[in-house]
Amino acid sequence: MSPSGAPVREVLGIEVTHEQLLQWRAWTMPVDQPFVVPRSVAHDLGLRDEPERVTFELKDTFLLYGVDDQAICWLDRAAARALPASLRRAQPTRHLWRSGDDASAIARDLERVVAYVVEGLRASRHREITQRAWANIDAVLPGAREIAGTFPRASGPNCFGAVLAAAGVDGAREEWMQREPIEAWLRERTRLLPRHDTDDGLGVVHVWRNPDGLIDHAAVSLGGGYALHKPSCGWMSPTKVLTTRELMTSARVPGRRVRRHRLL
Incomplete structure (x- = not known):
């Protein structure tokens, strides 16, 4: 059991606490997520370039490497849907969005986070x-x-x-x-x-x-x-x-x- 009393589970054969899983969810499914947008497009769409909001963890989650010549724009799910489809497809990685904030939604999200972490990796x-x-x-x-x-x-x-x-x-x-x-x-x-x-x-x-x-x-x-x-x-x-x-x-x-x- 973790300190909070939540059960520990295995990910890639490694024990992970519920608190760790919640932190992983915060890094993989923030409410506002970074999108890589050409600066001219960001200007035309009225989007703000905010690279200073990128933490090391978010950089690794969203594969924000070698994108210094483009804008980093933070969008919620609704705003992201308004982007051109071609721009959404051109992102370095796909975005995962939260199912909700009730217990059952969080549980579903944590399963998706675990699937993200283990994909293609050896235990x-x-x-x-x-x-x-x-x-x-x-x-x-x-x-x-x-x-x-x-x-x-x-x-x-x-x-x-x-x-x-x-x-x-x-x-x-x-x-x-x-x-x-x-x-x-x-x-x-x-x-x-x-x-x-x-x-x-x-x-x-x-x-x-x-x-x-x-x-x-x-x-x-x-x-x-x-x-x-x-x-x-x-x-x-x-x-x-x-x-x-x-x-x-x-x-x-x-x-x-x-x-x-x-x-x-």
Whole structure:
């Protein structure tokens, strides 16, 4: 049960409280929602451009990336229906609207929110790891057990922070970590492995780099064929456990190459 007495439910194999679900509803179904509108169209329609209202969570929900050259206009459901159909179809993602504010409507909305979060994603396998295996993991990755199978409190925490948090770096779990800190940590705390080395070894850090050599993603093996990673910095992206094979499939992006490091 959550502190309010509401039952806890599972999302992607992870326990989520009713309070968390209500917060997710607020981020996916705000009463006024952001629409990306060409500035000339916004002017013609008399719509205000208010990009300052976009929080990190709303940016991740509505995929408001690379839209700085357009207006961000906030509309309720009725106003949104008045937009040209072509403009509604051109939005970065579809908008979900609240069913109402009574208990049954909220319950329906929460089911839709859960469906939004789980769509196309793999569940976390953290419960498949035995207590004996966790004891071995704790000795190498002292922070991994605490963060495995958890959703972040908000947008921001990313894959780099998850790897460092698993390795026991204080404060990394909640940090929107940039490339420089993890690059420094890799130089100081790991050694690069031969290309043919195993993916499954406990403490093997997987690093994906783009064609320019910049690090784009990171994860860490827990041994026994499992790995820990956080797919993105979005509020809907949990730190989860997958098999190493699932990890490699999930992180595969054209042009991006993976190398392995081992903790010192």
